[in-house]
Amino acid sequence: MIAAVVVTHAAPPGMLERSLAAIRQGDLGGSGVDRLVVVDNGPERVDPGDADIVVRTANHGYGAAANTGFAAALAGGADLVALLNDDTLVEPGWSAALAAALDAPDVGAAQPALVDLDGACVTSLGVRLDRFGAGSDIGRGTPVAALPTDPEPLDIFTGGAVVFTRDFLAATGGFDERFFMYYEDVDLALRGAGLGWRYVLVPQARVRHAGGATTGGQPSRTRFLQERNRLWIARRHGGPSAVRAAASLSVRRLRHRPVAVHARALAAGLGSREIVGPP
Numbered sequence: 001m002i003a004a005v006v007v008t009h010a011a012p013p014g015m016l017e018r019s020l021a022a023i024r025q026g027d028l029g030g031s032g033v034d035r036l037v038v039v040d041n042g043p044e045r046v047d048p049g050d051a052d053i054v055v056r057t058a059n060h061g062y063g064a065a066a067n068t069g070f071a072a073a074l075a076g077g078a079d080l081v082a083l084l085n086d087d088t089l090v091e092p093g094w095s096a097a098l099a100a101a102l103d104a105p106d107v108g109a110a111q112p113a114l115v116d117l118d119g120a121c122v123t124s125l126g127v128r129l130d131r132f133g134a135g136s137d138i139g140r141g142t143p144v145a146a147l148p149t150d151p152e153p154l155d156i157f158t159g160g161a162v163v164f165t166r167d168f169l170a171a172t173g174g175f176d177e178r179f180f181m182y183y184e185d186v187d188l189a190l191r192g193a194g195l196g197w198r199y200v201l202v203p204q205a206r207v208r209h210a211g212g213a214t215t216g217g218q219p220s221r222t223r224f225l226q227e228r229n230r231l232w233i234a235r236r237h238g239g240p241s242a243v244r245a246a247a248s249l250s251v252r253r254l255r256h257r258p259v260a261v262h263a264r265a266l267a268a269g270l271g272s273r274e275i276v277g278p279p
Helices: 015-026 062-075 094-100 166-172 184-194 219-237 240-253 259-271
Strands: 002-008 035-040 053-056 080-085 088-090 107-115 122-124 127-129 135-137 152-154 161-165 198-209
Touching: 002 015, 002 062, 002 094, 015 035, 015 080, 015 088, 035 062, 053 062, 062 080, 062 166, 080 088, 080 094, 080 166, 094 107, 094 161, 094 198, 107 166, 107 184, 127 184, 161 166, 166 184, 184 198, 184 219, 219 240, 219 259, 240 259
Parallel strands: 002 035, 002 080, 035 053, 107 198
Antiparallel strands: 080 161, 088 198, 107 122, 107 161, 127 135, 152 198
């Protein structure tokens, strides 16, 4: 049984409705998704149409909302749980292709190719970290026609569209909610890998993604979380050299606006003791 969890927060008018309609029309009740769960943590509640389960929560971040959705999906008997942003449009056959890639018992997550709204170019084939711990999307700008046909190993999945197994979520506990937003997917992937889990990219499963459509209204908050959480990743998953490199980038960014935001992020990123431990 596959459940789809869609997290929504301040989506532009019509966006969530289009996202849910794509799931319903292509999968719900057919051979793909069996149950649709919507987690709404936005300031203005939305009508999710005929979703099977609607959970309304306070805004404790993307990871917390996703974990709430996972719990609802698993309680309903789901074996696989797909996590989707509210600015995604799934293409036909996406869930079946991802489910097929999760047959091996040690494969905990499968990611589709995220593509632009025209379906012509890639926006993400997963995440890579540079030597400063900064994440970027793999394959951005690659023509969809150039994608391989077979699944490939993946080191770090993106939380914008990914399918997890029940066992993986049980073993990892899902997202660390302290991240609030940004790098929580990187943290989950690295924690899972540390427990022996593998991940797969399935290029022939396609999900169209607007990207950042519901998170762009607070640029200072966004910058703070990105910088702080990048440092948290280095501290939790890297050695001393990784922390030094990550911190050096933060120090260089103090030369640029918004200086106060960069300074707060640096202090928070290096000063939180508990983040080096388990969620």
